[in-house]
Amino acid sequence: MKNFTDKVAVISGGANGIGLDIGKCLAAEKCHVVIADIDQAACGAAASAISALGHGVEVVGMACDVTDKDQITALADKAWAHFGHVDILFNNAGVGAGLKPGDKTEDDDLRWVFEVNFFGNWNMCMEFLRRFKAQGSEAHICNTASENSIGWPMPLMSGYNASKAAVLGYTGMLRMELPEHIAISLLCPGWTRTDIGNSGTKRQDKFGGPKPARPHYPQEGDHMPYEVETVGAHTLAEIKNGSFYIFPHYASRHLAEERNDEIIAAFDAQTSPSEDWQKNDTRSFYEALQAQRERQK
Ligand SMILES: NC(=O)c1ccc[n+]([C@@H]2O[C@H](COP(=O)([O-])OP(=O)(O)OC[C@H]3O[C@@H](n4cnc5c(N)ncnc54)[C@H](O)[C@@H]3O)[C@@H](O)[C@H]2O)c1
Numbered sequence: 001m002k003n004f005t006d007k008v009a010v011i012s013g014g015a016n017g018i019g020l021d022i023g024k025c026l027a028a029e030k031c032h033v034v035i036a037d038i039d040q041a042a043c044g045a046a047a048s049a050i051s052a053l054g055h056g057v058e059v060v061g062m063a064c065d066v067t068d069k070d071q072i073t074a075l076a077d078k079a080w081a082h083f084g085h086v087d088i089l090f091n092n093a094g095v096g097a098g099l100k101p102g103d104k105t106e107d108d109d110l111r112w113v114f115e116v117n118f119f120g121n122w123n124m125c126m127e128f129l130r131r132f133k134a135q136g137s138e139a140h141i142c143n144t145a146s147e148n149s150i151g152w153p154m155p156l157m158s159g160y161n162a163s164k165a166a167v168l169g170y171t172g173m174l175r176m177e178l179p180e181h182i183a184i185s186l187l188c189p190g191w192t193r194t195d196i197g198n199s200g201t202k203r204q205d206k207f208g209g210p211k212p213a214r215p216h217y218p219q220e221g222d223h224m225p226y227e228v229e230t231v232g233a234h235t236l237a238e239i240k241n242g243s244f245y246i247f248p249h250y251a252s253r254h255l256a257e258e259r260n261d262e263i264i265a266a267f268d269a270q271t272s273p274s275e276d277w278q279k280n281d282t283r284s285f286y287e288a289l290q291a292q293r294e295r296q297k
Contacts, residue, residue, distance in 0.1 A: 003240070008085055010079050010128070011035055011036060012091055012120075013037055013038075013144075014046060015042035017194030018228060018231050019144075022092070025236050026232075027057050032058045032059070033060075034082075037093070038063070040061075047061035066123065066124055067116055076128060085135060085137070086135075086139075088142070089128040089141045089142070091124045091141060091142065093124075094117045094121075095202075096197065097113050097160065097199070097200065099157060101155075111207055112207035114159065114162075117163035117164060118163045121144075141184045142185045145187065146160075149165055149168035151255025151256040151259055185245070186245055187235055188247055189248055190249030191225040191226060192226050192231060192249075193217050193226065193227055197214045197216065201213050226249050230248050230249065231248045
């Protein structure tokens with residue numbers, strides 16, 4: 001997608017943090033915006049704040065809990081009814097359950113994190129994908145993953161890491177399945193100053209109810225998150241560039257490099273190519289299968 005003018009974007013988890021920054025940047029590029037968030041009051045406040053920037057686009061808040069498939073369908077119905085079309089999904093809602101070793105992680109937290117970060121992300125993606133296919137015009141899906149999807153799996157966040165690895169896994173698969181008029185990208189922010197540390201205050205009753213607020217990220221010192229304004233404009237620029245991986249932050253790079261280097265070193269130490277190794281390559285098998293299916297159409 002080369003420009004956002006007069007397009008309509010839906011942003012899940014758009015009332016705060018990274019989603020809100022993306023919303024502001026979209027409005028500056030003359031894109032209409034639907035802020036979809038579990039926090040109904042914050043949805044309206046975010047929509048008003050973006051409208052107040054005066055870019056002359058329509059910004060509406062629509063409450064939606066992405067862990068509820070009926071609410072996802074209702075959101076899509078409302079967005080299409082309001083604007084007549086939707087062109088971009090920023091599939092961004094996500095939560096963190098705080099820092100705990102894996103063996104001390106509570107079932108409620110693990111289920112909550114997966115229901116929002118993976119199943120919520122998947123269900124939003126598939127609902128909008130079906131509609132983008134039916135609509136037939138150029139469309140884009142941007143799934144928010146994390147530096148933890150591609151790099152060092154941060155200790156004490158095992159459920160979060162696993163949920164973000166799952167988003168990487170299915171987004172990479174979808175990339176190869178999509179029709180030409182729909183593109184997909186994977187946004188992998190590094191450590192960013194947002195309200196994610198306080199996600200627990202909004203934990204739904206079905207996952208054990210709200211948890212106490214936690215201290216905010218440091219304002220100064222040797223270890224600081226990136227500011228949230230580093231994400232939105234970068235993400236829009238990389239969508240225009242046609243990038244699949246969107247990395248706003250350099251500090252994530254060495255984590256990805258170390259993991260990839262270790263993986264390749266393990267292959268090189270443990271395996272060697274046979275003359276006909278391509279026979280066992282699952283990607284060529286898939287490509288041959290697809291070619292056969294195309295011929296049979
Ligand atoms: N902040 C970081 O360091 C960081 C790093 C990498 C990835 N991310 C990812 O970026 C995305 C945005 O997070 P953020 O850091 O801006 O956090 P944030 O808490 O500031 O914003 C997340 C928004 O999601 C909403 N939300 C939570 N549960 C929801 C649900 N069930 N349905 C709909 N909305 C829901 C919240 O109300 C909030 O407005 C998340 O997917 C997060 O995992 C964040």
